[in-house]
Amino acid sequence: MVMFEQPEEEEGAVAQEENTFEVTEAIPDVELFGFKINTRSIQVFSGVWVAYSHVDFSGNQYILEKGFYSTSADWGSRDTRICSVQPVRLAPADGNRTRNEVSLLIFPNLFLTAPCSMF
Template identity: 35%
Template sequence: MLHHFFRAVEKPPTYTPILHCNIKLQNCGAEVRGRKMQRTMRSPMIQPMLSSGMGMAPFFKVTVFEQEHFQGKCQEFTTECCNIQDCGFDNIRSVRVESGAWVGYEHHDFQGQQFVLERGEYPHWDAYSGNLSYHVERMMSFRPIYCASHQSSRMMIFERENFMGRSVELCDDYPSLQAMGWCNNEVGSMHVQCGAFVCYQYPGYRGQQYIMECERHSGDYQHWRNWGSHCQTPQIQSIRRIQH
């Protein structure tokens, strides 16, 4: 029997992907230090909201450093960076997030291992790596997570691919899905209705990270291979909301 923190659904529901979440708008200004990025991109959901006068965009700001413990060359960003080497960096070895939620990637063009970066300081690679089973001392690209909304995040997880099998709704943080009543240590597919979540391979928010957002793929992740270019297994054992 499922724990009361879950809302059980015996059959997969019929739904229309929800696209009206509380999207966090981007301040599209250029970097404060250094030269501007040559390639920038705005979420396709951001422009209609700006045009309709739905309010001022919140500020996203992150500072990256070439050396550990906030040493060496540094640069501030308020928008995405698809390749830090275009800015004259060899690698990113420490990060200070001043506002907004971000996701870092092992390789350029947002490929490879993913690392959620919430407000705070990350003096060394293992501060954001989620205790991976192998060292990943490289971060080459990063972007804001526009839709992160800790107070209004909601998703469905399904036992099998294509939203089939047993399912439950999640709207909180779950350090162990199995302890809360989930049937096994794997998830077949997911639908993010609002906000953004980070899913972890192991209990206690450890292992590989997979960032799930309502504004990417319309919130639909039909197969575990949609979770990221680094994903090699459907194993998910802990999930939490991303802090903005």
């Protein structure tokens, strides 16, 4: 996935070179990698990603599937703030579940498990 930074609007300034951020793993705070939190657009090359409006995978969540998101409205936000991102990965299979299931915690110790075909 590649994130394209929203350029700062400075009156009378020469256009800045566009800053991009290539993401290949979970990033809890994009600013630690020199990327500002205002994102102009996103290109997802493979997989499914979750972008968050706050650091440490918190705040509003935006599901990003393969494709190009030219504006924040394309990923479902009213603003350009993305502070952390992580890929959606399958959990390792254990003896009780298959790899193609999604488990949701409904109440403490009560899980709803359903087949999943999105991966």
